[in-house]
Amino acid sequence: MSDTTRAIRFFYLYLKKYKLQFVVIMIFIILATWLQVIAPSLLGDAITNLGTYVKDYFTHQGAAGMKKMLDGFQPLIQQANLPGTTKMSEVFQMAHQTAASMHISADKFNQASAMTINQATAIAHSHAASTTTFMKGMWQLLLVYLATGVSMLIYTLLFSRIVAHSTNRMRKGLFGKLERLTISYFDRHQDGDILARFTSDLDNIQNTLNQALVSVVSNAAIFVGVLIQIFDKNITFALLTVAASPVAIIAAIVIIRQSKKATDKQQEEVSQLNAYMDEKISGQKEIIVEGLQEDSINGFLKHNAKVKKRTFAAQAWSGMIFPLMNGFQLLTIAIVIFGGTAYVLNDKSMSIATGLGLLVAFVQYVQTYYNPIMQISSNFGQLQLAITGATRLNVMFDEPEEVRPENGAKLEHINEGVQIENLDFEYLPGKPILKNVNINVKKGQMVALVGPTGSGKTTVMNLMNRFYDVNSGSIKFDGKDIREFDLDSLRSNVGIVLQESTLFDGTIADNIKFGKPNATQEEIETVAKTTHIHEFIESLPEKYETHVSDDESVFSVGQKQQISIARTILTNPELLILDEATSNVDTVTEQQIQWAMEAAIAGRTSFVIAHRLKTILNADKIIVLKDGEVIEEGNHHELVAQGGFYAELYRNQFVFE
Numbered sequence: 298m299s300d301t302t303r304a305i306r307f308f309y310l311y312l313k314k315y316k317l318q319f320v321v322i323m324i325f326i327i328l329a330t331w332l333q334v335i336a337p338s339l340l341g342d343a344i345t346n347l348g349t350y351v352k353d354y355f356t357h358q359g360a361a362g363m364k365k366m367l368d369g370f371q372p373l374i375q376q377a378n379l380p381g382t383t384k385m386s387e388v389f390q391m392a393h394q395t396a397a398s399m400h401i402s403a404d405k406f407n408q409a410s411a412m413t414i415n416q417a418t419a420i421a422h423s424h425a426a427s428t429t430t431f432m433k434g435m436w437q438l439l440l441v442y443l444a445t446g447v448s449m450l451i452y453t454l455l456f457s458r459i460v461a462h463s464t465n466r467m468r469k470g471l472f473g474k475l476e477r478l479t480i481s482y483f484d485r486h487q488d489g490d491i492l493a494r495f496t497s498d499l500d501n502i503q504n505t506l507n508q509a510l511v512s513v514v515s516n517a518a519i520f521v522g523v524l525i526q527i528f529d530k531n532i533t534f535a536l537l538t539v540a541a542s543p544v545a546i547i548a549a550i551v552i553i554r555q556s557k558k559a560t561d562k563q564q565e566e567v568s569q570l571n572a573y574m575d576e577k578i579s580g581q582k583e584i585i586v587e588g589l590q591e592d593s594i595n596g597f598l599k600h601n602a603k604v605k606k607r608t609f610a611a612q613a614w615s616g617m618i619f620p621l622m623n624g625f626q627l628l629t630i631a632i633v634i635f636g637g638t639a640y641v642l643n644d645k646s647m648s649i650a651t652g653l654g655l656l657v658a659f660v661q662y663v664q665t666y667y668n669p670i671m672q673i674s675s676n677f678g679q680l681q682l683a684i685t686g687a688t689r690l691n692v693m694f695d696e697p698e699e700v701r702p703e704n705g706a707k708l709e710h711i712n713e714g715v716q717i718e719n720l721d722f723e724y725l726p727g728k729p730i731l732k733n734v735n736i737n738v739k740k741g742q743m744v745a746l747v748g749p750t751g752s753g754k755t756t757v758m759n760l761m762n763r764f765y766d767v768n769s770g771s772i773k774f775d776g777k778d779i780r781e782f783d784l785d786s787l788r789s790n791v792g793i794v795l796q797e798s799t800l801f802d803g804t805i806a807d808n809i810k811f812g813k814p815n816a817t818q819e820e821i822e823t824v825a826k827t828t829h830i831h832e833f834i835e836s837l838p839e840k841y842e843t844h845v846s847d848d849e850s851v852f853s854v855g856q857k858q859q860i861s862i863a864r865t866i867l868t869n870p871e872l873l874i875l876d877e878a879t880s881n882v883d884t885v886t887e888q889q890i891q892w893a894m895e896a897a898i899a900g901r902t903s904f905v906i907a908h909r910l911k912t913i914l915n916a917d918k919i920i921v922l923k924d925g926e927v928i929e930e931g932n933h934h935e936l937v938a939q940g941g942f943y944a945e946l947y948r949n950q951f952v953f954e
């Protein structure tokens with residue numbers, strides 16, 4: 298499936314809910330388009346009406362009208378030799394008398410005067426009619442502009458609402474998905490990359506839906522509407538209007554293609570720069586320790602220079618489209634004026650006012666015709682970003698989720714113990730990590746896992762609460778495969794203290810009661826006392842209400858682990874897995890961690906991944922792992938007596954410490 302098809306499928310899934318709103322939006326887009334299309338025509342008509350109105354106005358008001366009227370009376374007035382100030386009724390009266398004295402029959406006189414009066418009345422009527430037509434045209438135009446604005450406002454508001462709702466649903470869906478993903482997804486993806494899906498990818502989709510999509514749909518409608526309208530109005534003028542567009546469209550396609558290539562390269566460079574910065578920010582302490590700041594800056598400058606180069610290229614290509622289309626628009630206006638004037642002058646049957654109206658209307662049409670082409674081409678880059686965004690979100694949505702057994706049994710207690718049987722596991726196909734591991738632990742026993750780095754100790758822990766599932770063999774609680782338990786109940790009964798503890802944004806109290814939000818202050822303080830961190834917390838000005846986060850912590854690494862142990866004890870898990878902190882901690886903290894661990898382990902079935910062997914001297918069982926295999930098993934004295942790998946390890950560490 299192509300990226301565009303996947304993106305369309307993605308948008309369909311999220312937008313199909315708003316079918317009715319889309320129908321209303323389409324109605325208003327079509328209405329606004331139709332109004333915009335007829336506006337130039339109405340403007341042309343108004344110009345024609347204005348011409349007639351002005352002509353009639355002068356005919357009626359000006360010299361020509363007066364002359365025409367007076368022409369009829371001229372011979373009579375001259376013959377009567379009257380002063381210029383005489384009123385028309387007096388003139389008429391006198392003219393009548395004079396005509397009688399000149400032996401002009403009353404009939405003839407009446408005929409002549411009636412002709413004059415009719416002429417004046419016709420002019421007055423024509424003037425009144427053209428005034429009404431002109432005013433009506435102006436009102437129509439005003440209403441059309443007003444209705445266009447209102448229609449655009451309605452569909453834009455409706456669209457904004459849909460966009461806000463749908464992107465909100467996308468964000469929620471994405472976060473929900475994130476929570477359901479397997480741990481291996483997080484192993485394979487950098488934090489920055491995951492975060493980018495929530496920020497830049499969603500932003501691109503939101504901006505495109507908000508601006509570009511409405512614009513593309515309405516502009517495509519306007520384009521079709523203008524085409525129909527111009528060919529309906531006048532074929533010669535319409536042909537003149539579209540004459541240059543094939544060349545314009547070919548030029549636009551070429552530029553858009555180049556622009557897309559340049560934008561892709563720009564984004565590649567931007568993501569490389571981001572990855573570089575991500576790496577340097579998280580490793581800043583090491584950079585300072587090693588005095589590598591200058592190298593770090595030089596590396597940054599190299600990436601930044603590449604981004605600058607690619608950004609310029611992308612901007613140059615995408616910036617070209619607008620002036621180019623503007624040029625085609627101006628060229629077409631010139632074609633319409635020259636070609637149109639020649640056509641109007643050649644067509645004897647067309648009045649000057651009609652010709653002028655057509656010219657004005659088509660100069661307007663050229664703009665309405667090119668505007669959509671310009672808008673669609675300039676929105677293409679934004680559309681491309683949204684397609685990329687939707688594709689990236691789709692990829693995340695398609696990731697496999699944790700397998701949750703339907704109607705899985707609720708785990709409440711572990712009454713007999715934990716059995717790991719013939720367990721094989723590999724993270725990556727063809728690279729076995731654990732090989733035929735067998736461990737049997739009775740309820741309440743403490744088992745220690747020891748072995749060199751990379752021997753698979755943490756991996757055993759990862760399998761115990763189903764971060765990963767075994768490839769073959771099984772892990773059983775009281776003889777029941779852990780894959781048959783409801784995942785939430787399994788995890789809430791398996792407490793894990795990780796080597797590197799995390800603090801969440803909130804107070805110290807919030808952090809301790811993380812796994813049991815309704816814990817009382819008394820319960821919180823009890824576990825803090827058990828893990829020997831209470832006194833330190835009490836020494837802080839705001840005590841348990843001190844604000845902490847993973848970045849701004851008041852705790853040392855060892856103290857963080859004490860908090861983490863307190864947090865785990867509070868949830869009172871049936872099985873405890875403890876990965877001892879390897880980081881250098883001072884002897885006082887080490888002793889406090891040791892006490893905290895002992896308090897956590899007491900009476901509980903537990904696995905301890907030990908790095909300092911003195912932590913596990915009292916373990917009921919010590920499992921020695923090497924290259925993913927159990928090579929020795931027994932308690933401390935038995936293993937020392939065996940004189941094998943463990944005895945060697947113990948001797949080395951003892952000498953070292």
Ligand SMILES: Nc1ncnc2c1ncn2[C@@H]1O[C@H](COP(=O)(O)OP(=O)(O)OP(=O)(O)O)[C@@H](O)[C@H]1O
Pocket residue numbers: 484724725730748749750751752753754755756757
């Ligand atoms: N997510 C992963 N994807 C692929 N390989 C992994 C992953 N996690 C660990 N490994 C590999 O599995 C092997 C066992 O790792 P594991 O973390 O279980 O060792 P460990 O005994 O706990 O080491 P350490 O004492 O250093 O914590 C190592 O070779 C490691 O590189």
